[in-house]
Amino acid sequence: MASETVRAPAPVEPNGACNWRCPEHSERLAELFCRRCGRCVCALCPVLGAHRGHPVGLAQEEAASVQKLIQDCSECLVTKKRQHADNIAHLEDTGERLQAYADSSKAWLTQKFTELRLLLDEEEVLAKKFIDKNTELTLQVYREQAESCRKQIEVMDDFSTRVWVISLEPNPIQLLQAYIATKSEMEQHMSPLELSHPVPLSFEPVKNFFKTFVEAIRDTLQTPMDTRLKQNINYQLSGSSSSKPGTLLKMSPSPERSLFLKCKTQEWEREGGWVGEEQKWRRDRK
Numbered sequence: 341m342a343s344e345t346v347r348a349p350a351p352v353e354p355n356g357a358c359n360w361r362c363p364e365h366s367e368r369l370a371e372l373f374c375r376r377c378g379r380c381v382c383a384l385c386p387v388l389g390a391h392r393g394h395p396v397g398l399a400q401e402e403a404a405s406v407q408k409l410i411q412d413c414s415e416c417l418v419t420k421k422r423q424h425a426d427n428i429a430h431l432e433d434t435g436e437r438l439q440a441y442a443d444s445s446k447a448w449l450t451q452k453f454t455e456l457r458l459l460l461d462e463e464e465v466l467a468k469k470f471i472d473k474n475t476e477l478t479l480q481v482y483r484e485q486a487e488s489c490r491k492q493i494e495v496m497d498d499f500s501t502r503v504w505v506i507s508l509e510p511n512p513i514q515l516l517q518a519y520i521a522t523k524s525e526m527e528q529h530m531s532p533l534e535l536s537h538p539v540p541l542s543f544e545p546v547k548n549f550f551k552t553f554v555e556a557i558r559d560t561l562q563t564p565m566d567t568r569l570k571q572n573i574n575y576q577l578s579g580s581s582s583s584k585p586g587t588l589l590k591m592s593p594s595p596e597r598s599l600f601l602k603c604k605t606q607e608w609e610r611e612g613g614w615v616g617e618e619q620k621w622r623r624d625r626k
């Protein structure tokens with residue numbers, strides 16, 4: 341396309357081709373061109389005829405200048421076609437880099453979400469371990485308490501047997517002596533027993549903590565992602581991400597501007613282009 345050359349105009353024949361007759365004066369050759377009316381007229385027309393006082397030129401010279409104009413126009417078309425082709429190439433190149441950047445960003449997200457899942461799994465294990473540990477400790481206390489009660493029952497059974505034997509003693513002296521020997525123990529057993537009620541162990545604090553945690557995450561995720569990203573301070577700081585998808589920077593091809601764009605593009609590419617953008621983004625996230 342860019343290699344296409346503009347065909348050189350064929351030279352205007354001085355004779356032969358100019359056999360056009362004046363529409364006003366059919367006996368005369370139309371050798372002039374009226375610029376106001378855009379018509380070929382004869383030499384008489386601008387002097388006496390309908391084209392009196394109109395600006396005219398020699399048809400041959402006018403044709404030559406039109407041919408020059410066509411040539412300029414063709415050159416302009418070639419240049420613009422080349423610019424379009426450059427635009428396409430640039431868009432395709434940028435598109436390819438964008439695709440690669442999108443893929444690497446998604447891979448990065450996969451990694452982060454895996455990390456997050458592992459953290460949550462770990463947290464779940466820790467929370468369950470917390471419940472298990474406290475349950476086990478409390479059950480241990482309960483078991484010890486029950487064991488102590490069982491021992492007390494054994495002691496009481498033993499004592500019941502002993503006092504029953506004493507009560508069967510027919511000799512009052514012997515009975516009283518036996519009673520004196522067990523008196524303090526008997527008094528001890530006759531004092532009311534302290535009933536022990538286990539204080540119930542509550543896991544509500546743990547459950548409430550994670551309930552609030554899940555609700556906070558759910559609330560956050562219920563906000564549309566666009567809104568959340570806009571609220572994120574990192575997002576606001578990285579100016580390039582704030583433009584809408586597919587925003588194109590339009591510039592007229594004045595030398596200063598194209599130079600500016602070239603410099604900016606080179607600067608951007610020196611900084612690593614898309615890869616650099618990603619690194620910047622990662623750095624900001626840290």
Ligand SMILES: [Zn+2]
Binds near residue numbers: 382
């Ligand atoms: Zn005429």
Ligand SMILES: [Zn+2]
Binds near residue numbers: 376378391392
């Ligand atoms: Zn005229």
